[in-house]
Amino acid sequence: MEDICKLKEDLERILERIKELYSMEFLTLCPLGKEHYKNMIIDSIDQAYLKLEETLNILRQNEGKRELKEFTLEELANFDGRNGKPAYVAVNGTVYDVTLIASWGGGSHFGVLAGKDVTEEYNKCHENENKLSKLEVVGKLKGSNL
Amino acid sequence: MKISGCVEEIINNKNSLSNILAEEAITQIKKGRVNKPNVVWIEGTGCSGNTISLLNANYPDVIYLLNNMINLKFSNSLMTCDGEKAYEIFLETIKEEFILVVEGAISTRENGLFNVIASYKGKKITALEVVKISGYKAKHVIAVGTCASFGGVSKANPNPSESKSAKEILGRDVINLPGCPCHPDWIIGTLAYLITNDGIELDDEGRPLLFYGFTIHDFCPRRTYFNNRIFAQNVGEPYCMFRLGCRGPVTRTDCPTRRWNSGVNWPIGDNTPCIGCANAYFPDGMEPFIRT
Ligand code: HEM
Ligand code: SF4
Numbered sequence: 001m002e003d004i005c006k007l008k009e010d011l012e013r014i015l016e017r018i019k020e021l022y023s024m025e026f027l028t029l030c031p032l033g034k035e036h037y038k039n040m041i042i043d044s045i046d047q048a049y050l051k052l053e054e055t056l057n058i059l060r061q062n063e064g065k066r067e068l069k070e071f072t073l074e075e076l077a078n079f080d081g082r083n084g085k086p087a088y089v090a091v092n093g094t095v096y097d098v099t100l101i102a103s104w105g106g107g108s109h110f111g112v113l114a115g116k117d118v119t120e121e122y123n124k125c126h127e128n129e130n131k132l133s134k135l136e137v138v139g140k141l142k143g144s145n146l
Numbered sequence: 147m148k149i150s151g152c153v154e155e156i157i158n159n160k161n162s163l164s165n166i167l168a169e170e171a172i173t174q175i176k177k178g179r180v181n182k183p184n185v186v187w188i189e190g191t192g193c194s195g196n197t198i199s200l201l202n203a204n205y206p207d208v209i210y211l212l213n214n215m216i217n218l219k220f221s222n223s224l225m226t227c228d229g230e231k232a233y234e235i236f237l238e239t240i241k242e243e244f245i246l247v248v249e250g251a252i253s254t255r256e257n258g259l260f261n262v263i264a265s266y267k268g269k270k271i272t273a274l275e276v277v278k279i280s281g282y283k284a285k286h287v288i289a290v291g292t293c294a295s296f297g298g299v300s301k302a303n304p305n306p307s308e309s310k311s312a313k314e315i316l317g318r319d320v321i322n323l324p325g326c327p328c329h330p331d332w333i334i335g336t337l338a339y340l341i342t343n344d345g346i347e348l349d350d351e352g353r354p355l356l357f358y359g360f361t362i363h364d365f366c367p368r369r370t371y372f373n374n375r376i377f378a379q380n381v382g383e384p385y386c387m388f389r390l391g392c393r394g395p396v397t398r399t400d401c402p403t404r405r406w407n408s409g410v411n412w413p414i415g416d417n418t419p420c421i422g423c424a425n426a427y428f429p430d431g432m433e434p435f436i437r438t
Contacts, residue, residue, distance in 0.1 A: 081437065082438065083379070083438070084377070100388075102363065102396070103395055103396045105388050105389070105390075105392045105393060105394075105395065105419070105437075106388070106390050106391030106392070106437030107437065108437055110431035111427070111430055111433060
């Protein structure tokens, strides 16, 4: 996490620098000067490129490790989309957020209600369709071996 | 997507679209380029709501429709003839070219005996039989209302009458005009379009793109509330009713611009969520209508 914070500061610094260079390049009247600033901008972009790569590497390493929040079925039942609560559903052990998915108004979707394990309904209605990839994962069901 | 052609027409013409189509049809009829089509209107298992809705038409109104645009040869509710005589007119009409309009689902239980619509020479005539003998011959079949289009309320669980949609019964191309009830402009507009053209552009559920090309959510006046996540917590609040179970995002009609009862208002304009009455999954799949 510390690495990420440092990288963030570095990136912000470089961005600031690039902005400055852009204005210098715009304001100067000397063609050689313009060329000089352009080169400096390219150098800064190179630096930013390296920093971005580092950032991505760190994010990728952490991806697998991120702890998924565990829900029991009783806890899940709380997230049924009623009274302003979020709407979550579980499919194959993973808990997804459907609160703002357009076809899930009020946490209900073609007769299916949120706050439950809906694996069976999902397989019945969306067999061979991938509707889950665009949903945000919020956790997993307790006892599932994910 | 094919709908792009309709976009302008729908947005610019709002209420007057069916009027324009009707005027065009009548001009063509007067010039003798096309004939007034014979129309047979069969009521199956339903509530006659679509007939009542049609009577409420005003751009153009129903008298204008009947006098100038179509020959309504048979209609259980509207024709003056009754009994065997009425049925004979039906039998005569289907010998020539005609457009079949089906209202209500078709009950199939006990060979259709749950919905008898006529009695002829001592025999009970079921809606199932009538739709079958006329459905294959008709130039176009128009299913008016959600029951005729998809089964709707008549087919809702547990479906005691074993109702089916017109398409399920006939297995041929059917123009579906869902809605509970169907808006009079959609009926008249579609009829007018069919008088002047050979067919009408449909989506994959058989609905004319002209009237069903967009979802309610696409043109809802409360859409900015949705985008900014400002949701009503109870019916009556003037914000987006998504969290109360609004079905606008999955329901394709032009209600936000066309509105109902002569364009006076519409459900969301009157603070109740869309219940998806024109959706193929209505009513079972659209429940709960209000989630609190
Ligand atoms: C009774 C069973 C179900 C039926 C009949 C059904 C039907 C549908 C239909 C018709 C759509 C397209 C909606 C549209 O017009 O945009 C859809 C989309 C979708 N369904 Fe289902 N569904 C069922 C169960 C489920 C379950 C259990 C899940 C669990 C996660 C699910 C997740 C989704 C998602 C994520 C979409 C995409 C929504 C979007 O793109 O906005 N469905 N479903
Ligand atoms: S009220 Fe319904 S149709 Fe209107 S923006 Fe909200 S969800 Fe969409």
